Amino acid sequence: MIVVIGHKNPDTDSVVSAIVGSYLFNQLGFNSKPARAGELNKETKFILNYFKKNEPELISNLAGQDFILVDHNSVKESVDGRDDHRLAAVIDHHYLSGVQTEKPILYRAEPIGSTSTILAKMFWEKKIDLPQDLAGLLLAGIISDTLKFNSPTTTKEDKEIAQKLADLTKVDIDQLAEQMFEAKSDLGDLSWGEIISKDYKVFEGNSKTFGVGVWETVKPELLLRNRDKIIESMRRKKEIDRLDWFLFGVVDIIKQNTYLFLVDSDETELAQVVFNGKIENRIMFLPGIISRKKQMVPEILKYLNK
């Protein structure tokens, strides 16, 4: 039995890619099951409920398992216990992290908005029938990862394929996206510490270490009005993780802006040099910026490596 699994801190694209990917690989003669590498967020739970699918099994250690990776390839983003002798395939849309195998395997990566987009193409290329509910999951994966085609990672192909999936499932993209983003914006019973680290990554440049957390929402005001508590949680995380800087961006998916929370004078100085946005009450406003991958981190690295 081969485990099909996405990255830790799973997002919607990684979870639907595991479910639909496992179905596709089984059609191609593999014997696989989908898994998740952590707790699901509220958007993903909403989507599974919407298309009447069970949560995949939680797997937090891959030791002794054959596996297929979806939506990531880096060891840092995988659950523990991964032994690449047992890696059977990869479907991904991220950079190549240096994976090594001893035998040829299927490796399919494309510079495109979501892993879901690649999976949809593979069904059509291989002329395998794509069930309506699985098409719906893939549509949700594209909407989620591209922020409904607004992220700068979006390609023409993502849009075309999302429309094709919407036609197939008779789901209205705008309506589905609105419900997904509403679910994603629900803070639920998460602590502020959980919220700032739910989608958090650490980067290095010129011997300096910085963390960037993001929270995508249609209701930024829920976070803005709790500025002091959030900044206090950030200060603790910065200490524990021994960061030189910690930035937390609240991304307004509707208005396409980011509110960057600044812990201390270190962060304020860095953000002023790199982004030069208007600061009010220790929050910098960044109009038009919504992507950590394409817009935030590259600018910081460019400055540090100068």
Added chain:
Amino acid sequence: MIVVIGHKNPDTDSVVSAIVGSYLFNQLGFNSKPARAGELNKETKFILNYFKKNEPELISNLAGQDFILVDHNSVKESVDGRDDHRLAAVIDHHYLSGVQTEKPILYRAEPIGSTSTILAKMFWEKKIDLPQDLAGLLLAGIISDTLKFNSPTTTKEDKEIAQKLADLTKVDIDQLAEQMFEAKSDLGDLSWGEIISKDYKVFEGNSKTFGVGVWETVKPELLLRNRDKIIESMRRKKEIDRLDWFLFGVVDIIKQNTYLFLVDSDETELAQVVFNGKIENRIMFLPGIISRKKQMVPEILKYLNK
């Protein structure tokens, strides 16, 4: 301008993949040209002549160039000067060697008989018209890399796609293969030193280093009758490359056997333990063995790592 290039010591699959791959990528909006990473063998020259194609430009250093890799991904097999910041895509059927990039790129690898097979699929998947002469080149690539479907690397898909290409080009597979293998068997004006190192790779296992050269031919007798000169050339190469063992296999493509030339008692002992074939005049006969990748090297490594 992006250079589309295969591995050093180019074989037919790597050269036709560069030519057809460049055409495909240009249809997809890239601006590319095909290249070769070394002198062509006689089989490849025959094929280019047969389908009226020019030899691609020779490039022996990639410094300062954007590039797409076909039929390999390992740095050891690439020409010098490769800077993976400039890697634009990979199409391959070998193991993953640990390539790293900073941004997502197209990476397509499959465990299949030839890179030509993958390229043919990509034309059909993307509904791009495949010109007859390019279809002929891909057919030749499949025939060459699978030894006309006899190599254990061959899959059902390789055979189906080769037949589809043969129908498209109205070329008879058996006749084309016969001419290709005839051309490949022509020793021409190569020295014995050139012949033993034309398709030669070095491997490591348990701190020991061994080289394995192969020569695929329909006329093994041309080599068998020059045993002493070949073994003398092997002895020199073994010394220069500081090998613990050097094996040279003459593969009879028609009868599907290999004649393994043994330099000294070291090689004789190794071959006796690992393959246990009948030895006559310092040549071991290996019935049914034709693939270095799948049949020779794994057995030697298994023994060394025991």
